[in-house]
Amino acid sequence: MKKKQKNFEKFHSQLDLPFLETDNEFIKEIFQTLEFEFGLKSNSKQKLIDLGVGNGTIVIFSALNHNIKSYGIEINQKLINEAKIRIKSLKKEGNYKKKLFKKIKIKQGDFYLLNLKFYDFIYIYSLPTMQRYLKHVFNTAKKNAVIISFKYQLKNFNSIFTLQKRLILNKNKKEFSTFFYKKIS
Numbered sequence: 001m002k003k004k005q006k007n008f009e010k011f012h013s014q015l016d017l018p019f020l021e022t023d024n025e026f027i028k029e030i031f032q033t034l035e036f037e038f039g040l041k042s043n044s045k046q047k048l049i050d051l052g053v054g055n056g057t058i059v060i061f062s063a064l065n066h067n068i069k070s071y072g073i074e075i076n077q078k079l080i081n082e083a084k085i086r087i088k089s090l091k092k093e094g095n096y097k098k099k100l101f102k103k104i105k106i107k108q109g110d111f112y113l114l115n116l117k118f119y120d121f122i123y124i125y126s127l128p129t130m131q132r133y134l135k136h137v138f139n140t141a142k143k144n145a146v147i148i149s150f151k152y153q154l155k156n157f158n159s160i161f162t163l164q165k166r167l168i169l170n171k172n173k174k175e176f177s178t179f180f181y182k183k184i185s
């Protein structure tokens, strides 16, 4: 099989992998790092996007705990439906002000087609095989935008990002890293 064809099939097969979400235990620390070291300001006009939002974990946390506009794009409609059900039931529970839920926007789409120029914080939890084709998308991010990559280091993007921090978190004696980058220009 030709190399290009093989790469394409490998890439496509990623979409059939079981869904994984960022562990709730880690999210608080990731956002604390954003707040204390990367200028995240609660109740501000800052914007965050999660590329491949899954069932909404990151954007729900960001909107409800930091009150910033929190966008998610996701290719799988089933996961979007799941996210909407979670949001509805959180609303019903009544522990958060209703207006905070308005900060969450999730839409169906393909992150390879995005323009990231509006976002201050760009979150991604995705396999390196998928990340490597994202250069044209990351290129659209604004100067000093913060890119957060859970678990996997973003490789071969040295010309557009600088690695600022590696946060190591532990669970069940296993280490999980989160990588924080800044867009160069």
Ligand SMILES: C[S@@+](CC[C@H](N)C(=O)[O-])C[C@H]1O[C@@H](n2cnc3c(N)ncnc32)[C@H](O)[C@@H]1O
Binding pocket: 015, 019, 020, 021, 022, 050, 051, 052, 053, 054, 055, 056, 057, 058, 073, 074, 075, 076, 079, 109, 110, 111, 112, 124, 125, 126, 150
């Ligand atoms: C590992 S999950 C991470 C979910 C969520 N960001 C989190 O951290 O909890 C990656 C997600 O990316 C989605 N995805 C994969 N390719 C995509 C694409 N081209 N456009 C949009 N979403 C995509 C998958 O369906 C999956 O929900």
